[in-house]
Amino acid sequence: MGQKPITFLRQVVSLCLMPSLMDDPNIPSDVKERAQGILNGCKGSSLGSYSDSAGVEVIRRHVAEYIERRDGFPSNWEDIILCAGASEGIRGTMKMMIKHDNSIKPGVMIPIPQYPLYSATIAEFDLHQIGYYLNESTNWGLDISELERAYDEAKEVSNPKALVVINPGNPTGNVLTKENIQGVIKFAYEKKLFLFADEVYQDNVYAEGCKFHSFKKVVMEMGAPYNQMELASFMSCSKGYMGECGLRGGYAEIVNLDPQVKTMYLKSISAKLCPTTLGQAVMECVVNPPREGEPSYEQFIEEKKAVLSSLAERAKMVAETFNSVPGMSCNVVQGAMYAFPQIMLPEKAVQAAKAAGQAADVFYAFQLLENTGICIVPGSGFGQRPGTYHFRTTILPQPELLKTMLEKFRDFHSNFIKLYE
Ligand SMILES: Cc1ncc(COP(=O)(O)O)c(C=O)c1O
Known part of the structure; x- marks a missing residue:
């Protein structure tokens, strides 16, 4: 689409792949420091080795710090699972809904219109799709009464287990208000639903008066009992100002997961070895960008602002x-x-x-x-x-x-x- 790549990000990734560039005097020191930090976290100091299945530990720690800065609430790095794009994280998490007996199908509530990854994954995993309509007349808002309607209708034929919310929305372009998110959380709590918060567009908010609120932050603000809910939030390097969709970087933050389920979940992702280390390196740049006073800061902010304002x-x-x-x-x-x-x-x-x-x-x-x-x-x-x-x-x-x-x-x-x- 002609978008210019963010220089800092491409430089860090280049150095990770070609460490001999560390000696290049034209490369800023903060780029070298980030790249070295990533390499130090990789086995054999090389991007070519497998990482832990959940990702390189130091990057997971930086993701948790990024979430803490964003939300003002603690994030545990062990709840962070790096993945090859949000898609892999979403599919890996959705897998936990699969049942292996002849009982009634688990149901997953998804918005209509939705991003087709969800309908396709639900079909592949033999789950039951429960569509709830977004309200076109309120700028594609999410009505709690519509969630109730869809749930009541579906519980006759399925066992509703999870609720997916895409915020900001694809394809609708809607950004949910905090009050709306609170309503969704209350609904999910009441119905004991696992919440999927697809937040890959968290940097893409344009309209005046609109603001991104993460589900994790709102759940924590609401306090007990809501802060005990099982919730997964997804982020990606494909969107925002980065647009690095081919490099396949993403993460899932999965909170309050039942410990026994978490063990099985980690076992299931370990069968896939690890997400691409290249994508993990991109994620490191997203969650640990140049700070004020560092040599790359000015250019980074300029490039980021230019993309988002355009x-x-x-x-x-x-x-x-x-x-x-x-x-x-x-x-x-x-x-x-x-x-x-x-x-x-x-x-x-x-x-x-x-x-x-x-x-x-x-x-x-x-x-x-x-x-x-x-x-x-x-x-x-x-x-x-x-x-x-x-x-x-x-x-x-x-x-x-x-x-x-x-x-x-x-x-x-x-x-x-x-x-x-
Ligand atoms: C709502 C939504 N979720 C997830 C994804 C998948 O993104 P990724 O490239 O990180 O797998 C997309 C991509 O378009 C999307 O629109």
């Missing part, structure tokens, strides 16, 4: 453009990297889709692709209320390209509507 601008541009198109409505992109606008499709278009053997939003997406080269994901890929049509697009293309894309999109849409009206 994303904020694009978030605004995308929502405003879609809202200016007749027959489209788009909620404010408060955070994350996506917009999920609704499109009103004329009945004739729905019929044409049927004749082509496609869902109406899929038909629309293919027509857009064929006519403009723009690729979107139809709303049915994420889930949507029956009878409504959406698509997901990202705010990731660089501003000029995004502008051109949006202009082409607007033209296509008005021609499409004219054709089928």
Whole structure:
């Protein structure tokens, strides 16, 4: 998508891979110090050796310190599991929900629309998907009454075990308020649900008045009995200002896990040996960035700010453009990297889709692709209320390209509507 990599991060990783660069006088001292710290934590001082299955200890300790700075509450480094991207951590944690007998299926509550990793993993692990709808009319807010409805309906056919919340949301771009998070925690506590807090977009909050609150912090603020709840929070190097999705870095913080379950969990991840040490090194940079006064600080902050402020601008541009198109409505992109606008499709278009053997939003997406080269994901890929049509697009293309894309999109849409009206 043309995003420039963060210099500090790439330098540290380069030195880890090529320690002879430590002698290069052009490399700042804090980069050398970080890289040496990582290498000291690796067996044989090399990124090429296996690490502990839960990750390099010193990086896990730095993750815990990062969480403490972020939340103002203690974090235990032994609760930190490094993983090859958040996906691996989420799947490894979701595995704990699998049952091995013929009893009723364990259920996992997920938002609709959702990020498809969840529906796919639930299907693969033979769990029961319990969808709860997000509320489009309140900027994709999370209604507790809807959680109740979905839970009550599902408990007839499954044994609800876990609740997934994605905050900031993919594909919705919603950022939850603290009050909303408190409501979700109370609900999960009452129903004895394991909480999955997918917080990979914690650095991507743009809208005025919105703030990221981690579930871990809110649970701790709420005190007993909520601070005893089993909770897993996930973070990634793929998002934020980093965008290093190919290097596969992530972590899970899993708190209050039953000790016997934790033993089995650690055993299960040890069968995979270890997450890529390269991804772990990236995570070290994210949780232990240059500090004020260090030689890389100024450049790091400048690069980080540039990425995040440009994303904020694009978030605004995308929502405003879609809202200016007749027959489209788009909620404010408060955070994350996506917009999920609704499109009103004329009945004739729905019929044409049927004749082509496609869902109406899929038909629309293919027509857009064929006519403009723009690729979107139809709303049915994420889930949507029956009878409504959406698509997901990202705010990731660089501003000029995004502008051109949006202009082409607007033209296509008005021609499409004219054709089928
Ligand atoms: C909500 C959400 N969770 C998890 C992931 C997976 O990220 P990773 O690259 O860290 O595996 C993504 C990626 O798009 C995502 O959007």
